[in-house]
Amino acid sequence: MGADIRVPRVPGCAHRYTRMVSDEQILDLTQSSADITRQLCNIESVSGNETRLADAIETAMTGYGHLEIIRDGDCVVARTNLGRAQRVIIAGHIDTVPVNNNLPVRAESVEGDDYLWGRGTVDMKAGVAVQLKLACELVSPTVDITWIWYDHEEVAAHLNGLGRLAANRPDLFQGDFAILGEPSNAGIEGGCNGNVRVELRTRGVQSHSARSWVGENAIHKVGQIVSTLAEYTPRQVEVDGLVYREGLNAVGITGGIAGNVxxxxxxxxxxxxxxxxxxxxxxxxxxRELFPAAELTVVDRAEGARPGLDAPLALDFVAAVGREPQPKYGWTDVARFSQMGIPAVNYGPGDPLKAHADDERVSIADIRECERGLRDWLLG
Structure with missing residues (x-):
């Protein structure tokens, strides 16, 4: 059984000490980014269960004298205060979607390339691993940096830890440019699509199914909704030089209370x-225009974000990465930065198509390339 460690928190935090952290939860940030990825993933942190990992990150970051450590719930912030002319915010979420027989992490080779296979490797603990390693190692970057690792990204927007932190500590969101470590194949993906979820309801009249003519079948009325969805052609829209592809899909359907009603x-x-x-x-x-006959209830909404690639720091970052930026089709928290007037992009290891997949896996070469790109840029 491992020893337990109690680490003092910085002044101003809600309580003075971290929770007990066992040997099995201690992160060794002197290892490679790939090794740190494995460590992070093996501390399971499905949304709502991030505390153990947040404790481990806070414990691992304590003792690096060039960083001020701040804790808000299960969000950990580390920042430099070097008096630089510009400040960059670099963030990543620490939660994952539910595990499905894909932990602990294992190494595998696919067509000669080395991968780490397991929940969270792509979305987005490999990106967090790169950030943690660089946060510890870059004592004198050319810009001041605010590193943020936050909770509850994979669930409804009102639970998002980055949004909570912005409400509790708006002073931590003073910055000239932001980078979110979402998977982007080790390239830059600008902006993001917005996201809306709605419930479309049809109404009828209950009756015994043996006398169906007495009632009015609500399920039969959804035919027009389903037809509209099936026939819908998603837009492809150019925004500030990047082409975003939209999507409109049914993701669930419910109706009926019994087999004879x-x-x-x-x-x-x-x-x-x-x-x-x-x-x-x-x-x-x-x-509402597409489904005028349905009763529409908004369940969740999140604004999109324009590419954010025209800021001087963004142009320098694109040059350091050395690849043509692409659009981000999914919603990410770059939108939160955009709403606060901070241009932001996505940049992280891993194929977005493998995010949330049962065979989620990240290329070790991608991890190394992301570390190189960020390190080169932050060191000028």
């Missing part, structure tokens, strides 16, 4: 990913 209600759960030239309000209005 005509249902009086049916609900189709619809997800709309919209290009960042639309606001969430405009996206919702578009859905």
């Amino acid at each position: 005509i249902p009086d209600e049916c609900m189709v759960h619809v997800n709309y990913r919209f290009a960042p030239n639309r606001t969430a309000d405009e996206a919702i209005e578009h859905l």
